[in-house]
Amino acid sequence: MKFTAEELARHPDFLLSIRHLAGTLRGMFQAGPRLARLLTSHQRWLLTQTAYALAMQYDPGDPSSGFSAVSLTTLITQHKVASRNTVLNFIEELFTYRFIAHAPGEERRRPRHFEPTEVSNQAMYGWLLANLAALDMLDGGDRAGCLQAHPELLRIAQPLVARSCLEDVAWREPPAPIALFLWTEAGGLVVDHLMARIDLSGADTERFDVGRVETRNLAGDFMMSRTHLQRLFAKAAQQGCLGWRDEPKKTQLWISRDFVREYCGWQAVKFAYVEQAFHFARATLKGVPAKVPAEA
Template sequence: MALTAAQLSQHPKCHDEIRRHAAALLQAHEQFPRLSSVFASEQRGMMANIAFGLYFDPASDLPRRGIVLARFLDLVEEYGVASRNTADVFIKEMIKYGYLRSFSVEGDRRKRPLEPTETSMAGFVTWVVAHLETLDGFDGGARTDIVMRDLDVLSRLQPHIAVDLVGDGGQAKYSETLTLFAWVNNSKLFSLRILAGMGDVEPEARRVATDIDSVAELAAWMNVSQTHLARKLREAEDLGSIGWSGRRGQSPMWISTGFLKELTDEQASRLAIFDAAFDAVFAGAA
């Protein structure tokens, strides 16, 4: 039986496992920085999952796995994730940086499907395994071993993952503080950076320390405008979600336990999607 988001967020090991999970995803970002940035922003992450979902779609009429551009553009528009033009620019960028390539279909020169390159597949495997390892950490399961014994099972997992991660696209709902950062470039990196660098959560605590102590350094790392990030942080401060132990933006930052719950609930929801996909494919084999 798959673990639910509520079970994960209320688990006694939640904060420790989520902290380790965030660190693992940040390590993957360091290994595949440009590729990981695709999954680090809400809109681009959704488009990437739609593309992988199409690639692994068992109902495809292509002679081998591939992504038909017209179908990709249709789905991005259908889910309300982005305009067709934005989706087309995204695909061109992925081709430019060597994450997608086209191949020929014998007997139809007009059809030029796309497929992930080896670099993309390696990054994708790292990303999925990071989620499965965290789930195993919660319940001592063997999801990671099962998948690593035969990586082709990812082709069965991804369509399930993609449908739920994309959800209702542009209409996705976010909690109060996360709404401020949801569409900021590399917003997911921001959440992971907080979680990976947070201190222990003491019982009855109202604040949790982080190791973030410079807005300038955080903005440079996220590749966003310092002015824009500082404005968003100030809005979060006005909500009581973050604060500074000393001078604003130049001293250790703390987050409220309310904001921490928003962050852990978001991660728990995503982990639950991966576990539901695993359970759908393997029927409780974890």
């Protein structure tokens, strides 16, 4: 089955899939915090996905292709995601922590081309696998199993997802309540944490219970300042996105159903592009069956 964004947003189990994905991404952060932080704000998500996509499309015979400071800066500034200096600082960070390396023979050439290191390849594979597994929950599909059997699908599918998300304003510019979190450092981690913990069994028609949240511990886990996290929660509370059931202690958190509904609608945009890219890659790559046998 191929889902559209509209179908995903309406699917009765989509929230369950999103909660599952949020929990998986939370686990990925715990396994590799420094690398996972590349996806913890929307700006860095767009930078990371675009850089990886450029690297996957590198043609040694075409100097303008691939991931270089010039190519990434051009795309990112064209869509007003970040400034040139932000892009250059981002690349320097990737190189310093060995998430990227110079492409062989490119050390002294201009522009220098970069390629992801193995740890980055594994992280991007894990991200795509988690998204495909979340889609499989909706229709009993075999997307994740297919990727596991044919990991080379990543090279075809990921650039399609990245380019589509970058070019679509509906994903590039999240709704205001979502943007409040995602345009801030580590804000994506906070949303994933809340989404992974929402209680879907509650009868409240306006709120989901999240449970006990200690801002000091949460801020420490996500390597962000407690003050920054408290201000983020305060702004979100002013907008009615979340609140505390035990004022003034502020330990028992709830999140509004309107916020969750809007978040699901926004996530559906990305999931639809993942869906399209996967089916295109599966149909394009030779040797990949239309459906992977169950025992695979």
